[in-house]
Amino acid sequence: MKEQLILEKAIEKGDFNSGGEVSSKLKELLRKLGVRSEVIRKAAIVTYELEMNVIIHSEGGGIRVTIAPEGIILYVEDTGPGIPDLKKAFQPGYSTASDEVREMGFGAGMGLNNVKRYSDNLDIKTGPGEATRIRAVINLS
């Protein structure tokens, strides 16, 4: 089976109302495809964290999910401003979220940490002032 698109969606900066929609939709589609529930859960968590990241931290972007023999692959791209220190970003509790966002209950600094924990393969291309491109894979078995 070659890599096939499951779902694609643009994400707007600050659009908290739509937060989680991609994750929910993906879950539903993966269930229809008969993917194992533990795999679905991992994919849903990673998707949720990544879509929230775009909403909270970026200037906007998009997410594309495919399925391939390798697993479920998430491609997330935004238009900036990039993650200045990736090492720090992975530390639990580290967050650059504004007070306003934190008051909403987001930005607790667990996002990327969760992404790393639940993906089987994670590749992040970023830098200060650059667009961020993430490729995360969740194995099917």
Next chain:
Amino acid sequence: MIVMSKQHSVLLKEDKCEGCTNCVKNCPTKAIRVHQGKATIKEELCIDCAECIRTCAYHAKYTETDSLQDIKKYSYPVALVPPSFYGQFKRGIKPVEVVAGLYQIGFKEVHDVALAAEAISYKTMEFLERNDGFYISSSCPVVVRLIEKLYPELLDYLIPFKSPVELTAQRVREEFIKARKADKKKKQADADELGIFFITPCPAKLTTVTNPLGMEESFLDGAIAVDRVYQEILTKIKDIKEDEDKLKGYNPPYLGIGWGQSGGEAEILKKGRIKDILSVSGIHNVKALLEEISRDNISGIKYFELVACDQGCVGGVLNVNNPFQAKYNIQRLIQEQNRLVEQDFSLYDYNLTTRFEADEVGRLDDNLEKAMEKLNQLKKEIEILPGLDCAACGAPDCETLAEDIVNGMAKRTDCIFVLRKQVGDLADRMSQLAHALPPVMKDTVKKNNANESGRAESSRNKQEDNKEDMKGK
């Protein structure tokens, strides 16, 4: 006892069903379709939440529980009283009088499920202290079935104990057998003649009699709806004196009775060291919360008390009293006694004999590649449909209709908007053909009516565009 070939307890009175789609739209698992003017339930998706009974304006959806006639089949019928039951009666009527009423209408023994609820609370407290992470109450069978079907990834978070009613029934059965063995000379009733009946506030508990959760076989023999005993009890309630010996020392488990409304489990657990408890009721709320729990977006909670009916078991469709009034009544009762009834918690057998099992539904195909093909087909169907979710096709929304089409269970023209378009296109084509003239005829119409024919021409072009849409019809 009702012998049910079916897996579920919700039934349809066909003559009353008007074919409206209220139940279809309100079903949390999208299990209902209207076909040929009548609602049908997809058994594999039903979780017995009774939302359809609640929403049906025509009272076409109902449930068939046992009746007081059925207890006569047993020489030793026993009633198990759910915690919510006491909330059905107005303030002047005490639990002891309700219990007496049950003796009066023919039960040989009456047991409070609330007592086992207190035991489970204690056991849960211990369990939560020993185990890291969060857990979800498994006492509501609808919640368990919802997780089994739609959130199987959360199965391991369910409290792995029997429900209070099964716990009570098992103990009653075992003690009955023990007493009979010890007392053969007195010719106690045979084990076969013991009939354990649950006074049920909801169809879901009735379903667990024939289709139990986490165990091979239920310890219950039947379930009688609250509304089938309520009147009877009210008329007998004055004769309490006759049963004085049976009721001697009866101490209502007030805290356990709190389980009958949402928040009651939490109230007991908070007396221990478990403080981070979230109580949520109402099936749509519960579903929304499970969705969030599943994506790891709820934090700081140790225990989730989830019940399918709004306000908890007092909101069950088989009850008589208004759920809010019943909740209030129960909260008044809890104030009577602020501690657990003294009992030996080790006398219960809490452990499940089988696991809660995933029952994953809604797969397009067992083969991933074929499922992917169907998913692509599904996307195309969704694009053709108008996205109005009007449910006039008998499915709850356009996406579900699209899925039914892909699965061969429905056709595109079930959608009135698609049908209308096809009829319109056909009419255009007919009009166009009607104006097509054999070459030997002189075209008088065209001259007189240039506009008409121009319209037919443009609609022909439009039809070409739509050909792609209608392919496969």
